[in-house]
Amino acid sequence: GLSDKRHARPAELSGGQKQRAGIARALSTNPSILLCDEATSALDPKTTESILELLQKVNRELGVTIVMITHQMEVIRKICTNVAVIDQGRIVEDGTVREVFGNPQMQITKDFVRTIINDTLPRSLLERLSKYPFPQKILRLRFEGGNADDPVISDTVKKFNVNISILFSTVTELQNTILGYQTVQLTGPADETAKAEAYLSERNVGIQEVTV
Template sequence: MIQIQHLSKVYQTKEKVVKGVDDVSLDIETGEIFGIVGYSGAGKSSLIRCLNLLETPTSGTILIDDVNLTKLSGVKLRQARLKIGMIFQHFYLISQKTIFENIAFALQAAKMPSNKIETRVMELLEMVGLSEKRDVYPAQLSGGQKQRVGIARALANNPSVLLCDEATSALDPNTTMSILRLLKKINKELNITIVLITHEMNVVKEICDRMAIMQDGKVIEEGQVYDIFSNPVQPLTKEFISSVVSYEIPDTVMSTLAGTLVKITFKGEVAMEGVISDTMQKYRVKGNFLHGSIEYIQERALGIFLMELQGECDEVEQAIAYILEQNAQVEVIRQHV
């Protein structure tokens, strides 16, 4: 388990003092994939670099498996860092070394006996699907393959925590998905805790269990990914989610609508039921679908629909009340005109 308690990181520039991380407290459970989302400058990279003390926190405490990293130094800190792997956006492979040698370098630095290094490197290459690339150089690999090497290197010393700093930002969408599937596989097979920094909500939606949104060095919202997607609270969170699930209606269409415009959110099994058709049959209301989809987050359905409801005001109100009774959320965007 990772426990971050009142963590702050302050940077002193010539002009001013900048709070990169501002009194952040988070608990990340063992074996979960936790996403930290924010725009550039939000403090998310400073936070993740504090987790393995690449950045020294100004104040606060970091405990990993009950070990207080902020109290360690020298040999003890180096030993603790061996249990924290890290992968980066730009790979940072040694161009003059083969793929085998890049991964072996991490094991040599940890003073693994030379007679065990080859076996371990081949295990790691098998894990990331690059066994046939052991003797090639980084320049001969695609971006996705380079990141797979970075993952293998980060896992070399059997860490309990894997930190991912914008690990897919330099990759195309298809390659991103393959890397995310690999991370999910590693998480399940090794029960390794993954902390993933990103500005891409699609990444969080795909593999994370829980998430936090950062702004100006602070955590402004956190919770289960499904709960945040289905009921975001903060304006910034809503903005991020709209980049994945957008329901904007063109003004030319809006100007033609005379009925009541509603946004209906169905969670879990309710998303798969015929609530809307039941409502139309039960009440003298016509429904005009304007936008909608069913997303699958953490293997749970989340249905969001924009509809125009046409009919007498009392019938529309009764229809909305009925939908609410079916454990759906209804937001009236514009009343009947």
Template sequence: MISIKDLSKVFHTKDQDVRAVDKMDLSIEKGEIFGVIGYSGAGKSTFIRLLNRLEEPSDGNVTIDNQDVTKLNKNKLRLARQEMGMIFQHFNLLWSRTVFDNIAFPLEIAGMKKEDRKNRVNELIDLVGLSGRGGSYPSQLSGGQKQRVGIARALANNPKVLLCDEATSALDPETTDSILDLLVDINNKLGLTIVLITHEMHVIRKICHRVAVMEQGQVVESGDVLDVFLYPKQQVTKRFVDQVMGDPDRKHSLELINETYKTGEIIKLHFVGESTNQALISELSRKFDVDINILHGKITQTQKGAYGTLFVQFNGDKGEIDRAIAYIKTTSVQLEVSPNV
């Protein structure tokens, strides 16, 4: 759907040249929610603006649905942009226009007839959950409602691609989740390809199918969200994963476990995907004569499945504990055995 080859953007300043995007290669599949994450200055916002040429690339190509966007003239680019909706961090609404008129604006520009425009806007108002608010002005809306207007406006021309530039970073956590749920719903109903820029790993975890991690203008790591969470390679990726899976009390908890539980075997179980649905602890209790004490754990859900860890203590005859451990190894659950967790 989207192919990015050797894409670069250099900003020329009085003091120096700044390479915001540096020879970037990326492929985004049709119908997926693709996340791009990076800290401030990583180049992610410049990257997303290169996709619809709000920024002109210094080098490289962007191909969307078999059309090289970087080679289009102004008239063809204007038509191509109608197939690329964009959602902004600070909404970018027209404050003198109502909700209805904000959503209708791109349809006016496209020359849609008034009656068709009215039907399309009302359809979009219902889609984004703003029924009854068509006559309201942006100043009368909450942050989440403003962003819903922005989403509806971005969808007005039935785009093939939806670009989201930090679409939830100005919102509180609860509102963020409601907007993310809406994007997933839109993705499922319309089959839209969504490219989402963020600095929050919670956003990636909750809705994205794949993710690219940017640092200093380059993609330093990419892949399925679940794989990146489970096996982060770069230090910057590990920091992002820790945003979601980090447990500030974990070190203290595990120290307490080691001090408190001097007998038996301490085992770390690692659940991935379907294995999180296994009633493993119940099975072990039925099959083996061991006492199982659950000590510490955390499970997190992604679009590609759940993953998490669970620390347990096995007490009983050593031979029976060994048989229980051997049984776990036959399942899809990974484990580590250690007297000191």
């Protein structure tokens, strides 16, 4: 709370304390919607976390809808349920956080999402892969929810005459759902690699081929 600061001047408050005072002032009118414009952009990580926890409490206990305007994707990942991406004053992509962050369509959205879910291979590795002497496919695999911890890769290697090398892997959580990405090198006879890709799709793994 800020009860010990009731006689303090605004200049004597920290950034986080000013934000708390601003939120309290906005809530004094009993709004149904609270607009937060870059509410955490100038705060340190610990203070940002406390402000986000406060906003979640306001939403949960007071039933106030909170609209966040931010360039910080971590803020959206932590507390938002829906997101709209605006470019040049127009909404270019929108949906649940899980839908948009899990499968971004527009380049601006992909650039934003990569700030918290980086799935880009290093340039030096791409150069080495481009000189690989045997037929190969570089695949970006997407695992979501229940299949995120299934042994899909090992099952595929056991089932088909293919080799799968994991080049990159990352995992995050969106709206209480695990979302994982792996970039892999798939090698083997053409008919076997085709069967392996079909099998991965049957196991609800998202597949996108990466050009090297």
